[in-house]
Structure formats: structure tokens, C-alpha cells
Amino acid sequence: MRETTFTPPESGTKLTMVDGRIVPTDEPIIPYIVGDGIGADITPVMLFVVDAAVARVYAGKRKIHWWQLPAGQVAADEFGKSLPTETVEAIKEYRVAIKGPLTTPVGKGIRSLNVELRQSLDLYACVRPVRWYPGVPSPVKRAEDLDIVIFRENMEDLYMGIEFEAQSEGAHKVIDLVNELRVGHPPISGDLSIGLKPFSKYGTERIARGAIDYAIAKGLPSITIVHKGNIMKYTEGAFRQWAYDFYKREYRDAVVTEKEMKAGASAEGKIIVKDQITDAMFHELLLHPEEHSIIVTSNLNGDYLSDAAAAQVGGLGFAPGANFAEDKAIFEATHGTAPSLAGKNKANPGSIILSACMMLDYIGWPEAAEAIQKAISSTVLNGKVTFDLAMSLPEATELGTSEFGDAIVENLE
Ligand code: NAI
Helix, strand or coil, X not given: CCCECCCCCCCCECCCEECCEECCCCCEEEEEECCCCCHHHHHHHHHHHHHHHHHXXXXXXXCCXXXXXXXXXHHHHHHCCCCCHHHHHHHHHHCEEEECCCCCCCCCCCCCHHHHHHHHHCCCEEEEEEECXXXXXXXXXXXXXXXXXXXXXXXXXXXXXXXXXCCCHHHHHHHHHHHHHCCCCCCCCCCCCEECCCCCHHHHHHHHHXXXXXXXXXXXXXXXXXXXXXXCCCCHHHHHHHHHHHHHHHCCCCEEEHHHHHCCCCCCCCEEEEEEEHHHHHHHHHHCHHHCCEEEECHHHHHHHHHHHHHHCCCHHXXXXXEECCCCEEEEECCCCCHHHCCCCCCCCHHHHXXXXXXXXXXXXXXXXXXXXXXXXXXXXXCEECHHHHCCCCCCEECCHHHHHHHHHHCCC
């Protein structure tokens, strides 16, 4: 069992960045948070698989120096705080971290630790690649047709949490102001609860930039801007317009819009930029998934779409995720703490292991990421799975969390 500490490991080096890119190094120090609930089951398996893949692929020339940081219940018990300032500062300084799920206690005035982490580190982009792994049971006929990356704006929208309870002083004041400003409209009723949905051009442009830089780096064919601008014109509609304007202004030579194509422009060598209303995008995911490669969208849309897309390829067990700032990133399992499975060696570690693959890619070690992805595919194709998949695969052998990790390592090439 590794130690939880605020002191970095003695060996290894801090990751640095030049021109927005991580400078590859052979022995980086990478902080991690085990997480609550099943975190203690899945995170050690992720460390084991990553260490084995790195050792195998780079023949011992590269190594991660892991640093376990306190957060969640462990930190609350030991330091009286679920998210100690030192933990946040360490991630800021070391730039790249990986985490298991954290419990959000239910109750008034308690913020989600995940939201707190995102806000304090300005992690404005939530990135979720969604693709199917052969052998994983899926509810659709052609799960392989869906292969997208969702870029979800992470800081704005209803998630800013600016809300006023019905009948509160704040709600009454906002209602009075709205009635004063919306001349010519019937007044809104005084007993409403109010939530605000702020959007900015700045916030839209930076998520739009993240999406296109990724499309260029990976050679992907299109970006779909997803919005509900037909109804919410100055928030969702503005998101759509700001994103189009930004692409045409800053990436003119790299893009062609669908509208320009209809007017005869060629798409040769260009990234096609198009848009979809959110509800239509849910149809598209099911009916024409192959026509989309990157989705860029606002916070609430992205939340819904990410989970719907993950379900289509077999659920959250193999859905990785990461949150990016300009100069730092946290990679994380996309599911929660699954309290009923905690400590039972049953949970599927796939999500956090694939998130680690995103991390390896980000630090410039794509060969190790690829080796792990291939080994996961072979393991599942050999019918070795955790209970969540075994339920729909009668022929499969059900493995525990750590045995599934062992099987992945055995299949590393
Ligand atoms: P959950 O994701 O923990 O569980 C939903 C369902 O999926 C449950 O049936 C669970 O058993 C199953 N499940 C989840 N992960 C699994 C895995 N790796 N293998 C097999 N089955 C798995 O969501 P829930 O119940 O809504 O939340 C529980 C706690 O987790 C809450 O405190 C919530 O705030 C927190 N949470 C934390 C997240 C994070 O840290 N990023 C994300 C989502 C929830």
C-alpha cells in the first residue's frame, strides 16, 4: 500500500510545458488521488497496469514516480478537509494528475469536490472520447459506428450554480428586475425558483479552440457544434454563433462550414464544421454516429450527451475522461464511487485505466497507451470481464477487479 502524503517523491521530475505542450521526460512525478468507494479497488489496478505497460513498452527506460495525494474521505479523516489546499496546489504545480471517483455528500451548501477541483484549477474543458471496444456488450446493432470525442465546456452554464430558491429575497429581486426589463412581455410569477445560465464568448472560444486543435492533431474530419439555440438564443444560440465565427476567423484555412459546402466550397483537406440542435444530436448518435467525430458543446448538453454516448458503447465501465486547463489536466474515471461495490474487488477498472491511457498520450507516451488499449481489447475478446459485463455475456469468465488487471497485463504485447 502506497503512502498518502503532501511531500513529493524524492526521485522523478516535475512535468513542464513549452508552447502549450508537455515536454516529454522519462521519469515524471505524477500525483494521483485514489478516490472514495471503489476508488480503493480500481485505482491500484490502474497503477499496476500502467507501470507494467510502461516497463514493457519502453524496456525499463521510462518510469512514472507516483505521488498519492490526500482527497476525499481519507483526507477528511486525517486532515479534517475533503480537499486540502495542499492537494490542489500540488496538482497545480505538477500539472498532470489522475483520480478515482470522489463522494459528493448530499446536503445543503456542500459543493461537489469535483466541481471544486475544476473551479480552483480552471479546468475548462471536459473531454470524453467514446468508442466501442470489441467484445463489450452494447444495446445497439453497430456499436462500432460510434467513435467520437466530446468537448464539453466545464465552467459556465447552469453549472455555475447561481440559483435562488422560490420565495427567497434573491428570487423576488431577480423576478422584479426581469419584469422591469422585459417590457412588452407578460410578467413572470413571483413564486418561481430561479437559476441563471451564463455563457461567454471567451468561454465558448476556448472550448472551441480545444476541439479544433485536437481535430487537427488527430487528423479528424469534422466538428459538430451542439446547442439548443433555437430556444435559448442568447446563450445556446450565442455559443453556436461564437464558435462558427471563431473557426472562420482564427482557423479559416483549416475549416469549411457545411453551409459553405452547400454553396459549392470544397471540403478537400478541410475540417467540416457543422451544427446540430441538442435533441437532434441524440437522434444522430443512434442513427448516423459515423457522421460525427468531434462534438463541441456547452456544459449541460455535454453532461447528457457524454453519458448517452457511453451507454451506446456498453456503459460507463469503459468510458474514460479528462478535464483540461490551458496548462494542466486531471484524468479521471467517469463513473462515481459505486458504494455498494466498494471493497468487494468487483468493480470494473476499465474507465480509470483508459483515462490513464489518455494521460499517457498527453505526456507524450502514446505507445504505452496503445499497448494498454490493445491488451484491454484482447482480454475482453477472450471473454474475461468483470461482473458488470459478465451479466450480458453468458459465455464469459467473470473476474474480480484485480484479476482483470492481471489479465490485461498478461495480454500486453
Ligand atoms: P455511480 O457511478 O457510482 O454508480 C452508478 C451505477 O453504476 C451503480 O449501479 C454502480 O454500481 C455502477 N458502477 C459505477 N462504477 C462502476 C464500475 N467501475 N464497475 C461496475 N459498476 C459500476 O453513480 P452514483 O451512484 O450516482 O454516485 C455515487 C457517488 O459517486 C455519489 O457520491 C456521487 O456524487 C459520486 N460521483 C462521483 C463522480 C466523480 O468523482 N467523478 C462522478 C459521479 C458520481
